[in-house]
Amino acid sequence: MAGKTNGYKGNQAPxxxxxxxxxxxxxxxxxxxxxxxxxxxxxxxxxLWAYFGKERNWxxxxxxxxxxxxxxxxxxxxxxxxxxxAMSPGRKVNFNLLEIMIFVxxxxxxxxxxxxxLQGWLMAGVSQRIVRRLRSHLFQKLQKLPVAFFDARTxxxxxxxxxxxxxxxxxxxxxxxxxxxxxxxxxxxxxxxMIILSPVLTIASLCTVPLVFLLTRTIAKRTSVLxxxxxxxxxxxxxxxEETISGIxxxxxxxxxxxxxxxxxxxxxxxxxxxxxxxxWTGFLMxxxxxxxxxGFAMIAVVGGVLALNNMITVGVIASFLTYSRQFVxxxxxxxxxxxVLQSGVAxxxxxxxxxxxxxxxxDSKDAxxxxxxxxxxxxxxxSFGYREDVPIIKNISFEAKPGTRxxxxxxxxAGKTTIVNLLTRFYDVTEGRIFIDGKDIRAYxxxxxxxxxxxxxxxxxxxxxxxxENIKYGNPEATDEEVEEAARLAHADIFINRMPDKYETVLSxxxxxxxxxxxxxxxxxxxxxxxxxxxxxxxxxxxxDTRTERYIQDALLSIMEGRTSFIIAHRLNTIRDADNxxxxxxxxxxxxxxxxELMARRGSYYHMFYNQFKNVEEA
Amino acid sequence: MGGFGVNNGTMxxxxxxxxxxxxxxxxxxxxxxxxxxxxFVRARASTFRIGEVFAVEENTSWNSLKHEVTGERGxxxxxxxxxxxxxxxxxxxxxxxxxxxxxxxxxxxxGSTGSGKSTLVNLIPRFYDVTGGTLKVDxxxxxxxxxxxxxxxxxxxxxxxxxxxxxxxxxxxxGNERAGMDEIEQAARLAEAHDFISDAPEGYDTMxxxxxxxxxxxxxxxxxxxxxxxxxxEILILDDSTSAVDVATEMRIKAALKxxxxxxxxxxxxxxxxxxxxxxKIIVLDEGEVAGLGTxxxxxxxxxxxxxIYQSQIGKEVL
Numbered sequence: 040m041a042g043k044t045n046g047y048k049g050n051q052a053p054x055x056x057x058x059x060x061x062x063x064x065x066x067x068x069x070x071x072x073x074x075x076x077x078x079x080x081x082x083x084x085x086x087l088w089a090y091f092g093k094e095r096n097w098x099x100x101x102x103x104x105x106x107x108x109x110x111x112x113x114x115x116x117x118x119x120x121x122x123x124x125a126m127s128p129g130r131k132v133n134f135n136l137l138e139i140m141i142f143v144x145x146x147x148x149x150x151x152x153x154x155x156x157l158q159g160w161l162m163a164g165v166s167q168r169i170v171r172r173l174r175s176h177l178f179q180k181l182q183k184l185p186v187a188f189f190d191a192r193t194x195x196x197x198x199x200x201x202x203x204x205x206x207x208x209x210x211x212x213x214x215x216x217x218x219x220x221x222x223x224x225x226x227x228x229x230x231x232x233m234i235i236l237s238p239v240l241t242i243a244s245l246c247t248v249p250l251v252f253l254l255t256r257t258i259a260k261r262t263s264v265l266x267x268x269x270x271x272x273x274x275x276x277x278x279x280x281e282e283t284i285s286g287i288x289x290x291x292x293x294x295x296x297x298x299x300x301x302x303x304x305x306x307x308x309x310x311x312x313x314x315x316x317x318x319x320w321t322g323f324l325m326x327x328x329x330x331x332x333x334x335g336f337a338m339i340a341v342v343g344g345v346l347a348l349n350n351m352i353t354v355g356v357i358a359s360f361l362t363y364s365r366q367f368v369x370x371x372x373x374x375x376x377x378x379x380v381l382q383s384g385v386a387x388x389x390x391x392x393x394x395x396x397x398x399x400x401x402x403d404s405k406d407a408x409x410x411x412x413x414x415x416x417x418x419x420x421x422x423s424f425g426y427r428e429d430v431p432i433i434k435n436i437s438f439e440a441k442p443g444t445r446x447x448x449x450x451x452x453x454a455g456k457t458t459i460v461n462l463l464t465r466f467y468d469v470t471e472g473r474i475f476i477d478g479k480d481i482r483a484y485x486x487x488x489x490x491x492x493x494x495x496x497x498x499x500x501x502x503x504x505x506x507x508x509e510n511i512k513y514g515n516p517e518a519t520d521e522e523v524e525e526a527a528r529l530a531h532a533d534i535f536i537n538r539m540p541d542k543y544e545t546v547l548s549x550x551x552x553x554x555x556x557x558x559x560x561x562x563x564x565x566x567x568x569x570x571x572x573x574x575x576x577x578x579x580x581x582x583x584x585d586t587r588t589e590r591y592i593q594d595a596l597l598s599i600m601e602g603r604t605s606f607i608i609a610h611r612l613n614t615i616r617d618a619d620n621x622x623x624x625x626x627x628x629x630x631x632x633x634x635x636x637e638l639m640a641r642r643g644s645y646y647h648m649f650y651n652q653f654k655n656v657e658e659a
Numbered sequence: 660m661g662g663f664g665v666n667n668g669t670m671x672x673x674x675x676x677x678x679x680x681x682x683x684x685x686x687x688x689x690x691x692x693x694x695x696x697x698x699f700v701r702a703r704a705s706t707f708r709i710g711e712v713f714a715v716e717e718n719t720s721w722n723s724l725k726h727e728v729t730g731e732r733g734x735x736x737x738x739x740x741x742x743x744x745x746x747x748x749x750x751x752x753x754x755x756x757x758x759x760x761x762x763x764x765x766x767x768x769x770g771s772t773g774s775g776k777s778t779l780v781n782l783i784p785r786f787y788d789v790t791g792g793t794l795k796v797d798x799x800x801x802x803x804x805x806x807x808x809x810x811x812x813x814x815x816x817x818x819x820x821x822x823x824x825x826x827x828x829x830x831x832x833x834g835n836e837r838a839g840m841d842e843i844e845q846a847a848r849l850a851e852a853h854d855f856i857s858d859a860p861e862g863y864d865t866m867x868x869x870x871x872x873x874x875x876x877x878x879x880x881x882x883x884x885x886x887x888x889x890x891x892x893e894i895l896i897l898d899d900s901t902s903a904v905d906v907a908t909e910m911r912i913k914a915a916l917k918x919x920x921x922x923x924x925x926x927x928x929x930x931x932x933x934x935x936x937x938x939x940k941i942i943v944l945d946e947g948e949v950a951g952l953g954t955x956x957x958x959x960x961x962x963x964x965x966x967x968i969y970q971s972q973i974g975k976e977v978l
Contacts, residue, residue: 123676278824286821292784293834293890294810358676589771589967 080382083389087208090173094165101161102220108154109224111147112366113232118144120236120359158217166213174205177391183399186466200394204387211384215377222370222377229367236356236363243342244364247335251368254331258324265317272310279303328368335364409488413477415442415573415604417463422472424462432458433627435472440620442573443602447609447618449648455627456608460576463606464490476574494567494603496596497578502559507536508543510562514570522569529598530565531591532558557592564595575605579614621645732797732812733762733893733924735783739792742782746790752778753947755792760940762893765917765925767935769968770944776928777818779944780896783926784813796894814887816900818928820879827856827882828863834886842889849915850884851908877904884912888919896926901934909934932969941965 091098122140178201189197233241283290283299290299343357417440425431433455440446448456461467462474465486474481481489494514502510511523511532518526523543527533535558539545567575577596609615616635623631623638623645631638631645638645736759743751753775760766768776781787782794785806794801801809814834822830831843838846843863847853855878859865867874867882874882880900887895895916901909916925929935936955943951943958943965951962958965 119679282823286823288786288815288817288819289821291786291806292810292813292815292817293886294807295833 079389080385083385083392086392087212087385087388090169091165092172094169097161097165098216101158101165101217104154104158104161105217105221106224108151108158109221109228111151111154112225113228115144115147115151116359116362116366117232117236118147119362120353120355120357122355123358124353124355162213162217166209166216169212170205170209173208173391174201177201177205177394180395180397180399184394184397185399186461188397197394200390204390207384207387208391211380211387215381215384218373218377219381222374225366225370226374229363229370233360233363233367236359237346237352239346240339240343240352240356240360243338244335244360244367246338247331248367248371250331250334251328251371254324254327258320258327262317262320265313265320268313269310269317272306272313276303276306276310279306332365332368335368336361339364406483408479408484411488413492413573415492416440416475416477417574417604418475418478419459420473420475422462422469422474424458424467424470431470431627433462436627436629437472438620438622438629438632440604440606442604444619445600445605445607445617446620446622447607447615448622448624449609449615449645450624454624456624457578458627459624460578460606460608463574464493464576491570492572492574494570494572494575494599495577496560496563496567496575496599502547502562504547506541506544506546507539507562510547511543511565511569514566514572518569523565526565526568529568530561530595532561532565532595534591535561557589560592561595564592564599567599573603575600575603577605577607579607579609623648731762733922734796734798735760735894735924735926736795736798737792738795740782740789740794741791742778742787743790744787748790751790751947753782756949757792758942758949758952760924760926762924763922764940765913765927765938767938767941768926768928768944769930769932769935769941769965770950771968774944775947776944777898780815780898780926780928783894783896784810784815812893813896814890814892814894815896816880816883816887816898818898818900820876820883822867822879822882824867826861826864826866827859830867830882831885831889834888834890838889843885846885846889847882849888849912849919850881851904851912851915852878852881852885856882877908880904881908881912892923894924894926896928898928899930901929913937943968 118140122137122144181197230241233244279299279302283303290296339357339360343352343360346352347354347357419436419438422433422436423431424433436459438446448459450456458467462469463481465481468482476484476489476492503513508520508523511526512518515522520543524533527536527543536542536545577600607614607618609618615621619634620632621634621638622629625644631641631643633641639649737756740753740756741748741751742753743749756779768779770776778787782789783796783801785801785804788802796804796809796812823833828840828843831846832838834846835842840863844853847856847863855874856863856865881904883900884897901912904912916923927935927938935941939954941951941953941955941958942949943962945964950964951958953962959969
């Protein structure tokens with residue numbers, strides 16, 4: 040359970056809904072729940088920075104905008120103050136100055152809006168371009184990774200990295216970068232302006248800052264624990280839902296509905312408890328912050344009033360100050376928040392980089408030859424293989440398959456039949472020993488040319504969404520329509536294709552959902568006919584396909600194996616009997632080898648297996 | 660405007676500042692309102708989707724009627740059963756199925772993919788109700804049973820391996836909460852699962868990951884079978900649940916069932932013809948219809964579909 044829920048941690052933090060806009064009653068810190076802690080914060084950040092590449096130029100332009108914008112925002116309260124002073128009591132209102140100030144203010148507000156828009160616009164472009172590059176790197180990487188990598192991971196986990204984690208990174212880049220820059224500038228700028236205006240008032244208004252810090256920290260400490268628990272409970276709940284729904288048949292058949300509901304209620308209840316407490320604590324924050332902020336306002340008003348009475352400052356300065364103190368608190372909160380976002384973003388980036396750092400299928404050696412028009416002579420020489428070095432799955436296998444012969448692999452499930460075939464096509468590389476095709480180690484050929492020499496007819500044929508024609512042409516994109524139809528005819532696939540509404544142009548739904556298993560297999564055979572490989576790998580279907588199609592398949596297979604070196608993971612007696620060589624595999628070893636008559640005469644394990652499985656046949 | 664007011668002495672500077680503050684508050688509130696409205700629209704769309712689920716009617720009649728079982732326990736009768744997922748007769752997946760399974764019989768069901776095998780057995784515990792005809796269990800129309808009572812009698816081992824998070828023991832116990840350790844072990848032995856479970860370092864307390872990642876397909880199937888057996892069902896349905904178990908083990912399981920399960924009615928769906936050859940009776944399904952019914956020898960003699968399956972799996976030479 041833990042492994043699966045991990046995938047969407049961080050992103051699913053139920054962010055409490057709090058106003059996050061500008062002023063109001065003092066900004067509220069936004070909590071996103073506990074950010075996933077990255078393991079190597081600095082290193083990952085540096086790597087992410089490297090991805091900015093040319094975007095750094097754009098970033099400097101954005102920085103200029105931000106600085107300009109910050110300066111404007113800083114000046115606005117000052118102008119307000121001047122405007123207020125222009126109509127200070129006891130004097131005639133200075134309309135000239137007031138007018139100028141109003142124009143300046145209006146211009147400043149408009150410029151602020153434009154700059155903010157430009158910033159957002161440019162930043163969106165920057166972050167999207169970076170993320171696009173990251174995404175395509177990740178996808179390209181996935182194509183290059185060996186099959187073993189995918190065996191060890193669930194699809195949903197990889198999907199989550201491609202979508203959730205990348206999203207996290209993109210959010211971080213677009214939000215944090217600008218906010219970080221503008222936050223720091225605003226903080227420093229406001230402080231400077233305040234000191235210039237009145238050092239005494241600055242000290243008065245800064246009194247509240249430690250209080251804000253203290254409050255935020257105390258509450259954040261509590262809520263982060265609560266949110267973490269909340270997350271865990273949510274994970275449990277999701278796990279339960281997923282299990283119950285995917286196993287609904289069993290739940291119903293065993294009358295477990297009540298129990299499932301009861302378990303759900305339990306988890307739901309504890310989720311409620313934790314969630315409620317988390318929300319209440321976060322809810323505390325805003326009103327408390329308001330109290331503190333208002334306290335700050337009062338301080339400024341009192342101290343400012345005294346100072347103004349003594350003519351040390353003007354009323355306008357007080358007005359400016361009030362706005363400044365508000366502007367000061369906001370970036371402070373923002374920065375705390377950004378740190379959270381940054382953490383979860385960097386954690387996301389880390390998970391992406393983890394994949395990018397995986398070992399790829401090793402490159403073809405530089406002097407790798409292209410395997411052209413192979414004869415199909417295959418030799419295994421003391422081949423061993425294990426996903427982990429210490430756990431061998433294939434042990435010391437040696438055999439020879441002469442061009443054009445049929446080799447049947449038989450044995451119980453999990454004996455290693457599929458693995459042997461996968462070694463041949465270099466989905467995995469041998470850990471010991473060597474495999475030769477036409478007298479040359481297969482590692483001396485390019486992977487591409489090696490795999491091109493093989494045709495596959497597997498139990499379940501993977502079809503792409505597209506037309507039937509496109510699917511047949513998958514093995515040979517340059518083929519003409521006539522060749523496609525010829526191949527379909529040889530595979531006996533033409534009969535059902537011609538019955539389809541649009542014949543060869545019929546669009547297949549995803550993975551050929553509108554075709555039967557047998558029809559899909561006929562298409563796979565047609566693919567092979569079109570690609571004309573010298574070697575063939577055939578994984579016989581265990582299930583029975585409707586009998587008419589089955590006969591077509593048998594027939595087509597017989598003709599396609601003609602003249603090709605074929606390796607068959609066999610389940611049917613007649614295929615096994617017809618093979619030139621039968622290899623009985625068990626626990627990753629060849630325990631017997633020979634043709635049917637030889638093996639029967641030997642009365643060894645093949646004989647026993649045969650007798651067990653087909654004894655009724657002999658009696659019949 | 661404010662400036663004029665101050666000039667005329669009708670307004671104070673403080674008022675203007677207060678005014679500006681009020682303005683900010685109003686604009687913030689307006690922003691909030693638009694945000695809330697946005698969220699509201701989103702929430703409405705989601706509520707609608709949730710409502711859709713609630714709106715689905717439970718159209719199975721939950722008849723809680725208790726009644727005497729008149730017929731023999733474990734007997735199943737299909738009388739002219741027709742079924743279609745859409746309720747339309749022309750889309751029928753099963754057509755005019757008629758047969759009887761007597762208590763204690765082991766019956767094999769074979770047919771190509773899509774011939775309706777799984778649908779047929781899903782009718783028995785009332786996952787679906789028949790569209791036409793009658794289906795009787797213990798001599799009583801299943802529609803007169805409360806599904807809960809009906810499912811008490813039946814244990815299904817589904818095609819797909821479904822195990823839950825928890826230990827092996829918990830998973831087997833899932834079939835029967837009152838089962839003690841000895842019952843669990845007995846069931847596991849019958850399902851040929853005891854040995855590999857005991858071999859695991861933590862034995863019956865080995866945790867099964869979500870969807871059972873740490874056991875092989877065949878092992879998971881055997882745990883599922885043990886879970887069904889611990890229930891002491893009257894009717895056991897194995898829906899292609901030995902496909903990943905090798906032939907020798909499958910044989911042993913079947914032999915164990917025969918010994919233990921005196922009086923247990925057993926339905927065995929299989930792809931491999933060798934799995935059903937030695938059953939009491941074989942039902943051959945083809946495109947939703949019964950294409951043959953009888954023992955292996957009888958079918959081999961007169962049922963064309965059965966012959967074809969046999970030929971494609973075993974080979975012509977033997978005949």
